[in-house]
Amino acid sequence: MVAGTLGAGLLPWPVWAAGPRAITPRGPLPAAEQQVVNLFEGAAPSVAYITSETLQSDGWFGAEVAQSAGSGFVWDGEGHIVTNFHVVEGARRLWVRLDSGPPLEARLVGRSPEYDLAVIRLQRPPANLRPLPLGSSRDLKIGQTVYAIGNPFGLSRTLTQGLISALDRELPTTDYREVAGVIQTDAAINPGNSGGPLLDSAGRLIGVNTAIRSASGSSSGVGFAIPVDLVNRVVPALISRGVAPMxxxxxxxxxxxxxxxxxxxxxxxxxxxxxxxxxxxxxxxxxxxxxxxxxxxxxxxxxxxxxxxxxxxxxxxxxxxxxxxxxxxxxxxxxxxxxxxxxxxxx
CATH class of the missing domain: 2.30.42.10 (PDZ domain)
Incomplete structure (x- = not known):
């Protein structure tokens, strides 16, 4: 120990050689927390960070390149990625980042503005793609715990948790059309989450996060997801025919x-x-x-x-x-x- 002073007229104060404090052992996570950790670790590699490149008018008879980001998820081992139509609308080029890998170029194979769904396909699909397991939206209950994974504000692989707040909502998409049976959740859904998966506590896909209702555009506890039963009808048609059944x-x-x-x-x-x-x-x-x-x-x-x-x-x-x-x-x-x-x- 050595003595020092803070200034004239002040009492001496001791100075110790500082060192890190001992870490208190954490112990195992509670079962409920470990379940969420396992859910995220199992699902996150299947969640896509989608970047789209579009041409936008500069107001002077010209155009400039603009980029925007959204979310999606692996549908199958063939490289098909499901997202919202509005995430890829008007895109001339698309890139997908999975887990921590490099961006992979993709192309649009099917689109449905009426359901706000689209399917893109990786040009060179990696061999280790992990499709998300499918659940059902038919037997969902208000109060169930749900999890959203996506890329809000460009922050990749973000997990939020909430409840099913309501069922059977209707969500306007294009003129004169609404999607029926929409899931309402209070899990935080922000710009960039669009197209990402909504999961149940078993890690199964139950919806596609698609919109929030907020005056500011940020999460206010009212988010919406397209139900998986509808997704499971539309996506195969988008892959095979490029259009959704009407x-x-x-x-x-x-x-x-x-x-x-x-x-x-x-x-x-x-x-x-x-x-x-x-x-x-x-x-x-x-x-x-x-x-x-x-x-x-x-x-x-x-x-x-x-x-x-x-x-x-x-x-x-x-x-x-x-x-x-x-x-x-x-x-x-x-x-x-x-x-x-x-x-x-x-x-």
Missing amino acids: PGIGISPVRPDWVARAGIAGVVIADVARNSPAAEAGLRPFNRRSGELGDVIIAVNGRPVATLANFVAELDRVGIGNTAELGVRRGDTERKVRVRVIDLTMR
């Missing part, structure tokens, strides 16, 4: 803004395709000559539909190949009609 019954609707201005609640039929399920069911379109309204679809399987977006979401819920019971109003009369739901992209 449920329908063979009608063309009157523009929703015109219907809304007329004060009509429901879907007004403009045309009925020949030999379609709608034609087989005897649905009558709007008569342009006489101005007669024809049939207005007001419900699907007992669930009211006030807009075209509601109607399309309900057909999604029914599923292609199944039968829907429509509530139809013609004049002052209401009736129920059964129709097959078909894939409009296959007609």
Whole structure:
């Protein structure tokens, strides 16, 4: 020990040779914490950091290159990566970083703005790809613990935890379309998380994180994920055909803004395709000559539909190949009609 002074008139103070303090042993992690650690370590190598390069107008009859980032995840061993459509929209070049490896160039193979889903494929897939195990969104319960992994604000491999706050939400995507059965969660989802996986406590994929509802654009405890049952229907079609199946019954609707201005609640039929399920069911379109309204679809399987977006979401819920019971109003009369739901992209 040596003595020193802080200044004139102050008492001497001792000075010791400083050294690190002894570390208190931690002991094993509690089982619940270790489960989360294992979940992250098992899933993180399958989560993709996606960088897209787009051309943006500079306002002076020119364009400049801009980059943006999002998330995705490994779908299969062939190098297919699932993400949101808005993550890759307009991209002329794409790169994917998996785990701690180098960026890998990828190309777009399928896109669905209607479901905000897209599939890209690695140009040179590595041999050790690890697809995420799939769960089901059909039997989810409010209150279940969920985990989101992604790249918020460019910070790679970020884990957040929360609960399923609500089920069966509807999420607007493109004009006149909504995704039905959306999962609401309070797990922190921020810009850059889009396209990343939402996992259950078993580490299974149950949704694709796609949006937050926030005035500031940052997490406010209300995030949304596209349910995995829908993802598992759309993604195989995007891989094989480049487009998603589109449920329908063979009608063309009157523009929703015109219907809304007329004060009509429901879907007004403009045309009925020949030999379609709608034609087989005897649905009558709007008569342009006489101005007669024809049939207005007001419900699907007992669930009211006030807009075209509601109607399309309900057909999604029914599923292609199944039968829907429509509530139809013609004049002052209401009736129920059964129709097959078909894939409009296959007609």
